[in-house]
Amino acid sequence: MQITRQADYALRAMLYLSELEPNQRAATSQIAENKNIPPSFLAKIISQLSIAGLIHTSRGARGGVSLARPAAEISVLEVVEAIDGPLSLNECTLNKGACPFGSKCPMRPVWCDAQEELVHRLSQTTFAQVINL
Template sequence: MQITRQADYALRAMVYLARLSPNQRASTSQIAEEQHIPPSFLAKIISQLSIAGLIHTSRGARGGVTLARPPEEITVLDVVEAIDGPIALNECTSPSGVCMFGEDCPMKPIWCDTQKELIDRLRRTTFAQALATQTR
Protein backbone atom coordinates (compact mmCIF):
# COMPACT_ATOMS: atom_id res chain seq x y z
CA MET A 1 0.00 0.00 0.00
CA GLN A 2 1.25 3.45 -0.85
CA ILE A 3 -0.26 6.91 -0.51
CA THR A 4 -0.65 8.83 -3.75
CA ARG A 5 2.06 11.12 -5.00
CA GLN A 6 -0.43 13.97 -4.65
CA ALA A 7 -0.90 13.23 -0.93
CA ASP A 8 2.87 13.00 -0.47
CA TYR A 9 3.33 16.40 -2.13
CA ALA A 10 0.53 17.85 0.00
CA LEU A 11 2.20 16.59 3.17
CA ARG A 12 5.53 18.11 2.06
CA ALA A 13 3.84 21.45 1.38
CA MET A 14 2.16 21.38 4.80
CA VAL A 15 5.46 20.60 6.55
CA TYR A 16 7.01 23.56 4.75
CA LEU A 17 4.17 25.85 5.88
CA ALA A 18 4.28 24.47 9.44
CA ARG A 19 7.93 25.58 9.70
CA LEU A 20 7.04 29.20 9.01
CA SER A 21 6.36 31.70 11.75
CA PRO A 22 2.63 32.28 12.39
CA ASN A 23 2.40 35.52 10.36
CA GLN A 24 4.73 34.44 7.57
CA ARG A 25 3.43 33.55 4.09
CA ALA A 26 5.03 31.46 1.39
CA SER A 27 4.56 31.73 -2.32
CA THR A 28 3.57 28.62 -4.20
CA SER A 29 6.72 28.99 -6.29
CA GLN A 30 8.85 28.90 -3.10
CA ILE A 31 7.07 25.78 -1.88
CA ALA A 32 7.33 24.09 -5.28
CA GLU A 33 11.03 24.82 -5.62
CA GLU A 34 12.10 23.92 -2.09
CA GLN A 35 9.93 20.81 -1.83
CA HIS A 36 10.61 19.60 -5.40
CA ILE A 37 6.94 19.65 -6.39
CA PRO A 38 5.92 20.38 -9.98
CA PRO A 39 4.29 23.86 -9.86
CA SER A 40 1.22 22.87 -11.87
CA PHE A 41 0.64 19.89 -9.60
CA LEU A 42 1.10 22.08 -6.51
CA ALA A 43 -1.56 24.50 -7.75
CA LYS A 44 -4.15 21.71 -7.73
CA ILE A 45 -3.01 20.55 -4.28
CA ILE A 46 -3.15 24.08 -2.86
CA SER A 47 -6.71 24.39 -4.15
CA GLN A 48 -7.76 21.13 -2.48
CA LEU A 49 -6.11 22.05 0.82
CA SER A 50 -7.79 25.44 0.74
CA ILE A 51 -11.23 23.92 0.05
CA ALA A 52 -10.63 21.55 2.99
CA GLY A 53 -9.95 24.57 5.22
CA LEU A 54 -6.37 23.57 6.01
CA ILE A 55 -4.68 26.57 4.43
CA HIS A 56 -5.46 30.17 3.52
CA THR A 57 -4.38 31.66 0.23
CA SER A 58 -4.21 35.29 -0.80
CA ARG A 59 -3.19 36.97 -4.03
CA GLY A 60 -1.14 40.06 -4.63
CA ALA A 61 2.22 41.47 -3.62
CA ARG A 62 1.72 40.46 0.01
CA GLY A 63 -0.10 37.29 -0.91
CA GLY A 64 0.87 33.72 -0.40
CA VAL A 65 -0.10 30.61 1.49
CA THR A 66 -0.40 30.08 5.25
CA LEU A 67 -1.79 27.39 7.49
CA ALA A 68 -5.42 27.99 8.45
CA ARG A 69 -4.77 26.70 11.97
CA PRO A 70 -1.69 26.20 14.14
CA PRO A 71 0.43 23.11 13.29
CA GLU A 72 -0.70 21.59 16.61
CA GLU A 73 -4.26 21.48 15.29
CA ILE A 74 -3.69 19.94 11.84
CA THR A 75 -3.13 16.21 11.56
CA VAL A 76 -1.55 14.07 8.90
CA LEU A 77 -4.95 12.39 8.50
CA ASP A 78 -6.56 15.77 7.75
CA VAL A 79 -4.22 16.24 4.80
CA VAL A 80 -4.32 12.69 3.45
CA GLU A 81 -8.12 12.64 3.51
CA ALA A 82 -8.34 16.13 1.97
CA ILE A 83 -6.36 14.85 -1.00
CA ASP A 84 -7.17 11.14 -1.30
CA GLY A 85 -10.47 10.86 0.55
CA PRO A 86 -11.16 8.36 3.33
CA ILE A 87 -8.54 5.67 3.85
CA ALA A 88 -9.58 2.15 2.86
CA LEU A 89 -6.95 -0.60 2.86
CA ASN A 90 -9.23 -3.04 1.08
CA GLU A 91 -12.71 -3.10 -0.40
CA CYS A 92 -14.03 -4.91 2.67
CA THR A 93 -12.90 -2.06 4.94
CA SER A 94 -14.79 0.60 3.02
CA PRO A 95 -18.19 1.80 4.28
CA SER A 96 -19.99 -0.42 1.77
CA GLY A 97 -17.97 -3.39 3.09
CA VAL A 98 -18.13 -5.38 -0.14
CA CYS A 99 -16.69 -8.85 0.39
CA MET A 100 -17.72 -12.00 -1.41
CA PHE A 101 -17.07 -14.01 1.77
CA GLY A 102 -19.02 -11.68 4.05
CA GLU A 103 -18.39 -11.85 7.77
CA ASP A 104 -16.88 -15.36 7.42
CA CYS A 105 -13.71 -13.98 5.86
CA PRO A 106 -10.74 -14.56 8.18
CA MET A 107 -8.89 -11.56 6.67
CA LYS A 108 -11.60 -8.95 7.23
CA PRO A 109 -10.87 -8.42 10.95
CA ILE A 110 -7.14 -8.13 10.20
CA TRP A 111 -7.72 -5.51 7.50
CA CYS A 112 -10.23 -3.61 9.64
CA ASP A 113 -7.93 -3.58 12.69
CA THR A 114 -4.93 -2.54 10.62
CA GLN A 115 -6.89 0.26 8.98
CA LYS A 116 -8.15 1.48 12.35
CA GLU A 117 -4.60 1.53 13.76
CA LEU A 118 -3.31 3.45 10.74
CA ILE A 119 -6.12 6.01 10.88
CA ASP A 120 -5.70 6.43 14.64
CA ARG A 121 -1.94 7.01 14.22
CA LEU A 122 -2.41 9.57 11.46
CA ARG A 123 -5.17 11.30 13.46
CA ARG A 124 -2.87 11.57 16.51
CA THR A 125 0.07 12.94 14.53
CA THR A 126 0.04 16.70 14.11
CA PHE A 127 2.46 18.72 12.03
CA ALA A 128 3.89 20.21 15.21
CA GLN A 129 4.72 16.70 16.41
CA ALA A 130 6.21 15.74 13.06
CA LEU A 131 8.50 18.77 13.16
CA ALA A 132 9.45 18.10 16.79
CA THR A 133 10.60 14.56 15.99
CA GLN A 134 12.69 15.87 13.08
CA THR A 135 14.79 18.08 15.35
CA ARG A 136 15.63 15.32 17.79
Protein backbone atom coordinates (compact mmCIF):
# COMPACT_ATOMS: atom_id res chain seq x y z
CA MET A 1 0.00 0.00 0.00
CA GLN A 2 1.20 3.46 -0.79
CA ILE A 3 -0.55 6.71 0.05
CA THR A 4 -1.22 9.03 -2.84
CA ARG A 5 0.99 11.97 -3.67
CA GLN A 6 -1.96 14.18 -2.72
CA ALA A 7 -2.07 12.65 0.79
CA ASP A 8 1.69 13.14 1.11
CA TYR A 9 1.29 16.81 0.19
CA ALA A 10 -1.57 17.14 2.69
CA LEU A 11 0.64 15.70 5.43
CA ARG A 12 3.41 18.17 4.51
CA ALA A 13 0.96 21.07 4.66
CA MET A 14 -0.36 19.96 8.04
CA LEU A 15 3.20 19.67 9.37
CA TYR A 16 3.86 23.24 8.28
CA LEU A 17 0.71 24.48 10.00
CA SER A 18 1.54 22.45 13.12
CA GLU A 19 4.82 24.30 13.48
CA LEU A 20 3.09 27.70 13.61
CA GLU A 21 2.10 29.45 16.80
CA PRO A 22 -1.49 28.79 17.92
CA ASN A 23 -3.98 30.82 15.86
CA GLN A 24 -1.24 31.94 13.46
CA ARG A 25 -2.19 31.78 9.78
CA ALA A 26 -0.08 30.98 6.75
CA ALA A 27 -0.55 31.89 3.13
CA THR A 28 -0.92 28.92 0.83
CA SER A 29 1.98 30.29 -1.20
CA GLN A 30 4.20 30.06 1.91
CA ILE A 31 3.15 26.47 2.54
CA ALA A 32 3.68 25.49 -1.10
CA GLU A 33 7.13 27.03 -1.24
CA ASN A 34 8.30 25.78 2.15
CA LYS A 35 7.07 22.21 1.72
CA ASN A 36 7.77 21.90 -2.01
CA ILE A 37 4.12 21.39 -2.99
CA PRO A 38 2.87 22.47 -6.42
CA PRO A 39 0.43 25.35 -5.78
CA SER A 40 -2.20 23.85 -8.09
CA PHE A 41 -2.24 20.66 -5.99
CA LEU A 42 -2.29 22.59 -2.75
CA ALA A 43 -5.49 24.51 -3.56
CA LYS A 44 -7.46 21.27 -3.88
CA ILE A 45 -5.83 19.78 -0.79
CA ILE A 46 -6.63 22.85 1.30
CA SER A 47 -10.25 22.59 0.20
CA GLN A 48 -10.47 18.90 1.19
CA LEU A 49 -8.80 19.51 4.57
CA SER A 50 -11.19 22.38 5.22
CA ILE A 51 -14.24 20.27 4.34
CA ALA A 52 -12.93 17.57 6.72
CA GLY A 53 -12.79 20.19 9.49
CA LEU A 54 -9.04 19.92 9.98
CA ILE A 55 -8.15 23.47 8.97
CA HIS A 56 -9.72 26.92 8.81
CA THR A 57 -9.31 29.16 5.81
CA SER A 58 -9.94 32.85 5.51
CA ARG A 59 -9.59 35.26 2.62
CA GLY A 60 -8.22 38.75 2.45
CA ALA A 61 -5.08 40.60 3.48
CA ARG A 62 -5.12 39.03 6.94
CA GLY A 63 -6.37 35.71 5.67
CA GLY A 64 -4.66 32.40 5.34
CA VAL A 65 -4.81 28.86 6.61
CA SER A 66 -4.65 27.61 10.19
CA LEU A 67 -5.31 24.41 12.10
CA ALA A 68 -8.90 23.93 13.23
CA ARG A 69 -7.70 22.16 16.40
CA PRO A 70 -4.39 21.96 18.23
CA ALA A 71 -1.77 19.77 16.54
CA ALA A 72 -1.95 17.40 19.53
CA GLU A 73 -5.57 16.64 18.61
CA ILE A 74 -5.11 15.91 14.89
CA SER A 75 -3.94 12.45 13.88
CA VAL A 76 -2.03 11.42 10.79
CA LEU A 77 -4.88 9.00 10.01
CA GLU A 78 -7.43 11.83 9.90
CA VAL A 79 -5.42 13.64 7.25
CA VAL A 80 -4.73 10.58 5.11
CA GLU A 81 -8.39 9.55 5.22
CA ALA A 82 -9.58 13.10 4.47
CA ILE A 83 -7.65 12.89 1.20
CA ASP A 84 -7.59 9.19 0.25
CA GLY A 85 -10.62 7.81 2.09
CA PRO A 86 -10.48 4.78 4.39
CA LEU A 87 -7.20 2.87 4.43
CA SER A 88 -7.34 -0.57 2.91
CA LEU A 89 -4.41 -2.92 2.48
CA ASN A 90 -6.56 -5.23 0.41
CA GLU A 91 -10.11 -5.01 -0.91
CA CYS A 92 -11.24 -7.81 1.40
CA THR A 93 -10.38 -5.86 4.56
CA LEU A 94 -13.28 -3.48 3.96
CA ASN A 95 -15.54 -5.85 2.05
CA LYS A 96 -15.53 -9.47 3.22
CA GLY A 97 -17.49 -10.50 0.14
CA ALA A 98 -14.83 -9.18 -2.24
CA CYS A 99 -12.77 -12.35 -1.88
CA PRO A 100 -13.84 -15.31 -4.02
CA PHE A 101 -12.62 -17.62 -1.24
CA GLY A 102 -14.85 -15.99 1.37
CA SER A 103 -14.26 -17.08 4.94
CA LYS A 104 -11.92 -19.85 3.77
CA CYS A 105 -9.23 -17.41 2.63
CA PRO A 106 -6.13 -17.90 4.78
CA MET A 107 -4.75 -14.42 3.92
CA ARG A 108 -7.72 -12.31 5.01
CA PRO A 109 -6.89 -12.50 8.75
CA VAL A 110 -3.31 -11.46 7.97
CA TRP A 111 -4.47 -8.45 5.94
CA CYS A 112 -7.06 -7.48 8.55
CA ASP A 113 -4.56 -7.68 11.43
CA ALA A 114 -1.95 -5.67 9.52
CA GLN A 115 -4.52 -3.04 8.59
CA GLU A 116 -5.75 -2.82 12.17
CA GLU A 117 -2.19 -2.23 13.40
CA LEU A 118 -1.54 0.43 10.74
CA VAL A 119 -4.81 2.25 11.43
CA HIS A 120 -4.15 2.14 15.16
CA ARG A 121 -0.61 3.52 14.77
CA LEU A 122 -1.66 6.35 12.48
CA SER A 123 -4.68 7.23 14.64
CA GLN A 124 -2.45 7.44 17.72
CA THR A 125 0.20 9.60 16.01
CA THR A 126 -0.56 13.32 16.24
CA PHE A 127 1.11 16.18 14.45
CA ALA A 128 2.39 17.50 17.75
CA GLN A 129 4.23 14.22 18.24
CA VAL A 130 5.65 14.24 14.74
CA ILE A 131 7.05 17.78 14.96
CA ASN A 132 8.66 16.96 18.30
CA LEU A 133 10.46 13.83 17.07
